[in-house]
Amino acid sequence: MQAVRIHRFGGPEVMAIEEIDRPTPSANEVLIKVFAASVNPVDAKMREGKYPVVTEKDLPYVLGRDVSGQIAAAGDDVSSFLIGDEVFAFLSPEHGGYEEFVLARADEVAAKPKSLDQVGAAAVPLAGITAWQGLFDHGGLRQGQHVLIHGGAGGVGHFAIQFAKAKGAWVATTVSASEKEFVSDLGADQVIDYKSEKFEDVIEPVDLVFDLIAGETQERGFNVVKPGGALISTLQEPDKARAAELSIRVGRYTAQPNGAQLREIAELIDQGKVKVVIASTFELNEAAEAQAALNERHIRGKVVLKVVN
Incomplete structure (x- = not known):
């Protein structure tokens, strides 16, 4: 599968699309086929080595903290999702969303809001x-x-x-x-x-x-x-x-993944009480341009990578 990884810390030039192995979920994890991934300021901090959770021992590292997509596989202890379920998730730092398939703990994941497409859903979690x-x-x-x-x-x-x-x-x-x-x-x-x-x-x-x-x-x-x-x-x-x-x-504070809170947020979105604003979208191979877009003055809403068209 394809992923945007860094092998060293630095500017946008350290990001590269590479072919890596598709991971296999452990007992309490799901594998999500990623349709879209949100781009956040913390992604640039991780890339620059300014986010203490990610250090040189974690390199090479896949960037990205939130995604939307479909369940592609599930661990033996997971009963809350079925293959093909549409979901969104705020990921723990050990997993990155700028890739075609990503692992997530089942308790980080929630059903995608029915009223949103995959790009809109990816903009929500983090x-x-x-x-x-x-x-x-x-x-x-x-x-x-x-x-x-x-x-x-x-x-x-x-x-x-x-x-x-x-x-x-x-x-x-x-x-x-x-x-x-x-x-x-x-x-x-x-x-x-x-x-x-x-x-x-x-x-x-x-x-x-x-x-x-x-x-x-x-x-x-x-x-x-x-x-x-x-x-x-x-x-x-x-x-x-x-x-x-x-x-x-x-x-x-630093926000923590929480599938139960995502479910509450999804309900508000589907009730029409919350709308999601997308500032711009980019392809996976334009991840550097997407991060640069966050530095534009007065950006409204979210920037999203389209992983699957």
């Missing part, structure tokens, strides 16, 4: 679970609460807006002026142009700041969290001493 776990598992967001999402137009952000609204929260988000209509259409209640407005001057205190930007934006986020609220980041550990002074919770 970004969707990152948004879900940040808002609900770490942020504790509940119905009726207020949340500020920094970077609401991106892959994680556009899901976060919709998940929060689906759970009955009030949502504010910071974006550029060109993205205001986009996030309003996703359901954002207050849209703040971060270039022309300081969010702390125009927003009432919130129960949760969901930080997808880090840096100075995160620091200013402390100014708008209610006592007892939370500031949660995917990128940078917030200042715990300052949090203690303000009586708020803070944390940085």
Whole structure:
């Protein structure tokens, strides 16, 4: 089978399409025939050697963390899927999605949303679970609460807006002026142009700041969290001493594969409460171009590789 692998860390030039052996699932694994694979910022970090889970001892390494496709084989202990089932999955780091067949633990996998094609389904798992776990598992967001999402137009952000609204929260988000209509259409209640407005001057205190930007934006986020609220980041550990002074919770997290949460997300998608936005698609042999597309300013939604046409 074909796979996009790296043999050393570096720039896009280290990625190469190679022929490798098709793997065989162990007792608790399934083999997925990959139709599409999502492209995420973490893929570039892995390629550059800046993601500590992947080290030189793991090379050569197949990139990619989430896929959609069909079950091609299943281990002896797997009873939840049949050959041919359409599925999507957020993969553990030991397996990469930029390939024609990939192994996944059965508990990482869920039935693909019926309302999405394979490209749309591939766009969901990593970004969707990152948004879900940040808002609900770490942020504790509940119905009726207020949340500020920094970077609401991106892959994680556009899901976060919709998940929060689906759970009955009030949502504010910071974006550029060109993205205001986009996030309003996703359901954002207050849209703040971060270039022309300081969010702390125009927003009432919130129960949760969901930080997808880090840096100075995160620091200013402390100014708008209610006592007892939370500031949660995917990128940078917030200042715990300052949090203690303000009586708020803070944390940085790394999303973990979770098939049960994927099933909940799929249900919201099939109910029409969440839509998936694809910014662009590429072929498997264009993986370098796909990663470069993530660096374009103000990308809306997700970038996806089409593995099977």
